[in-house]
Amino acid sequence: MQKNKFSFQNIFEKYGIVFVLILMIVLMSIAKPSFRTMNNFLNILTQSSIYGILALGMTLVIISKGIDLSVGSILGLSAVIAASLGQSMTASNKYFPDMGELPIIIPVIAALLVGSLCGAINGGLIAFTGIPAFIATLGMTTIARGFAYIYTDGKPISTLTPAFKFIGQGKILGIPMPAVIYLIMIIITWVLLNNTRFGKRVYAVGGNINAAEVSGVNVKKMLFLIYTYMGLLAGISAVVSTGRMVSAQPGLAAGYELTAIASTTIGGTSHSGGIGTVWGAVVGALVLAVMRNGMTILGIHSYWQQIVEGLVIIIAVILDMRKNARKK
Amino acid sequence: MDNDNYLLRMVNIDKSFPGVQALKGVNLNVGYGEVHALVGENGAGKSTLMKCLIGIYSPNGGEIYFDGKKIENYTTAQALQMGISMIHQELSPILYRPIMENLWLGREPINKFGFVDHKQMYKQSLDVLKEIELDEDPRTLMANLTVAKMQMVEIAKAISYNAKLIIMDEPSSALTEHEEEQLFKIIRKLKESGTSVIYISHRLSEIISIADKVTVMRDGRDVGTENIENISLDQIITMMIGRTMDEMYPKLKVNIGEPILQVKNLSHRKYFKNVSFEVRRGEIFGIAGLIGAGRTEVIETIFGIRPKSEGEILINGKPVEINSPRDAIANRMGFLTEDRRATGIFSVLGVDVNMAIPNYDRFVTKFGFVNERAVSESCMKFVNEIQIKTPSLTQKIQNLSGGNQQKVLMARWLMTEPDILFLDEPTRGIDVGAKAEIYKLITMLAADGKCIVMVSSELPEILGMSDRIMVMHEGRVTAILDNGPDITQEVIMRYATGTENDFKEEYRGIYAKE
Amino acid sequence: MKKFVLMFLIVIAATGMLVSAVGAEETYKIGYACNNFNDTFQTVIEGYAKAYAMENGVEYVYSDAGEDILKQQDQIKAFIAEGVDALIVVPVDTSAAEPIIDMATEAKIPLVFVNRNPFAGVKPEDIPEGVYYVGSESIDAGIFQAEYLVKLLGTEKPVGYAILVGMLSNEAAVARTEGNKQVLSKYPNYKLLAEKNGDWQRDQGLTITENWLTAFGDELNAILSNNDEMALGALEALEANGRDDVIVMGVDLIDDAKTAILEGRLDASVLQDGKGQGEGAMKIALAALKGEKVDPITMIPYVLVTPENIKDYVE
Known part of the structure; x- marks a missing residue:
């Protein structure tokens, strides 16, 4: 065996997409000096945060051999509801004209609840009726979008409280809030997937659902929780994007599900289940954002x-499949 | 040498892969109209040799003569043209297409306009199916066939290529007794018509009854070729593993204790009725019967995988309600499933996760995080104790041999510290050497005071391991026998086929038979 | 099976009679096929058309195509089958108006296109009988923006500007962008730094502007946006980066834009007269139904709204 070559190949195959990311950053930095400013890197992080947060949940979903097409719509619905509860007194077209300014926690909780609820409905349908995830979430895509339009009557909701604006545009220690929230969610999801029973069982459900059942894993509960967590992340993402624009539109985030799926896939999460990492989803989201x-x-x-x-x-994906094929 | 006496001569075949010498100077001679068995443990090189023969690999050294001509550098398609056809272990039919389209896939008859000629296809299919006496309409979807019939279609396909040599890789592994007999009939017919067959199987008893000659392989070499009349089963095994039969079933003397598991009048809506038995501490309780007798279903029902329709389950004398595998595990049961791939391993996950998956509850810190170090330590303990050969704990289980996968699954259940362990076909599809190790492990567990309930289709295994044997026939218990010298395969077969039945179905305690 | 077909035919016939019975009472039924309700300004136009229909006792039905050409064609087919007396259509794609015109002509009912002009560059006499257009000349919006920009920044010092383009397949996006360039290309001190499509969406306007700020920094002096939503997104990006020196203009004068102009954040928006277009379309449809003579093209002029005249547009 040629040991040196072997190990180099191994490293390249395992971290290939990271090299691609670094290469992209280096090339861009050379081509355009303004690219390599701190400000721009924070920009990239901020820009990737919204679908990056979605990609975190999508990683769990895809590891469990599922798919969630409805996250963009859930994001839109959560966003308009959060925005309607987060308008400032000066707003010219208040959604609730007689309501005072609410503390920021209320619209935030509302968004998380709405997102989780939609996710829970997805999860419940998939787990308890057995319809494929593709179908269940496809249905939710149009249902959630429809509710968003009904709720807003098709109009944007704007002029939000300064606290809301801070979530989207404020900074902590010089780091933009969306990036801060993204980082927190990365850590939470990473710990969840790697350091808890829940995480181990996500892999088991995707790896072999029958074996998981026989091993005492409550598969239905797992599916339900996975999609609920996905919904929760869509709610968080909704808060971030509403804060960034200090407004919300019912048509917001159409197609974001595909960006999230793309990020996850670029990061090496396999659609045949059981394989995937959180850092892969982060790198995947960054690759798209840098690009x-x-x-x-x-x-x-x-x-x-x-x-x-x-x-x-x-x-x-071709690189990824080569990696897996070589192992055989 | 004279090539004319043999249809196939493979001479001094070498094949190496990076880092591995898979075949070392292998010879294989197959005569015209001969059924030639090829046996050996997994990894002995049988598959590699066959892949060299059908053109998937090209050997690094040696020569192949087929029908008197030297052949080299050919593709599988060319091998087919020459008359070498292989029926693979894992069938891959196109399920939702008709039989005839599967038969003629890639060489569909066409009419003068270039369209597929379905009439012609149908007619030709009828002819081929008739030849193997498969009574199915060629327009039937493959999905509607039993595995055995799909296999017959594969054979029909080989025949339709006018194959002179058909390689069958574990053709009987999915077949019932009756279907197996059907298969043998076809093989004999092929033989009469001058077609040669290379028959690969783990079921040595089959080989004795169907083959003319047997070649044994071990570690990439051929250990010898014998006429089947001149060799016994034990001799074949000794050649395969390089050790004798006595070492195979290392039964220890164990003190049998009080009843742990009691099953009273258990019934399932569809699969079985009125099953009652008890298993005691330190006992190995074998369940025998033909495929379809309901053996697997009984233990699956006890374990909560299937819902019971009637009956009672007691553990340590107390009735328990088990509605899911979770309940069973909570009641200190473990279940090694029959189909390793479908319901056992998480193929893309590591050895550690595979072992720990039902056990994470015990490795959780008070903050709800998994203590990875404790998990690794525990896994490592089992890897050492039961000698699982794996380069690391994070190695994907799919890269391990079947025997080692099975050991990982054993370790999975041992880690739950069960009182009762259900083993469904614990040695299916693993090689003889690994089998012996699994048997040793089972014996040790019994000695350790666990109840073992073992379902197996291999009678030598049942007879070699069990303290008592329950025999089932078409969903009913026909006997519960104390194992002893007077219990032979024939005795069990009489109960299993329902020719004898002395089991009283109302529950009467341990010695129900008396 | 036969029974089922028979029943089906009876139901259809019954529906047909009902519809014709309604027609006989001299109340008109008019179908409004909107391109996309997610486009805020479209809901404004539609709102005025609907209000006018209600006031005049017209039976009003509407549909939303979600920017899907085929979906819109099916919806129009359904309208005709339903027996509408006239059609008002905001075409999803102005280059694919032909099939819609054919359907209306075949059904012999008047067809009024509104807001999006499928007849740009067509002579009025070449427009088929019974087909009308009510709207504004899209290119004017771009011209208004550009001329106002020149008025603000003059023709002397160098100016770098970027254009936020709507959805690439929309005539309005292409024409407004064209209007910007038509004016500014005449002044050598104006340099087009970039143009990028933001699909009419606020979040995309935001992200694109962030990237432009990185790429061009102080070189960027103005952003001309094809609509208000994207312009408002650009504003968020600019304000987050402390850039209040960049001129931003939109089109449509949606409510958020009015507020932004009042607050002095947005420099201008171009008002497409939603009321003029919505009511106008309905008026023309009714006039055509009553057999009055109607010009094939009715132009509703744009209005440039700036901090100076914003007071006129706030109630």
């Missing part, structure tokens, strides 16, 4: 950006 940020800065036309994004997703 979008970088290409805009370089002035690459919108049309081409879409093509490049698609290619990156496909190439990432």
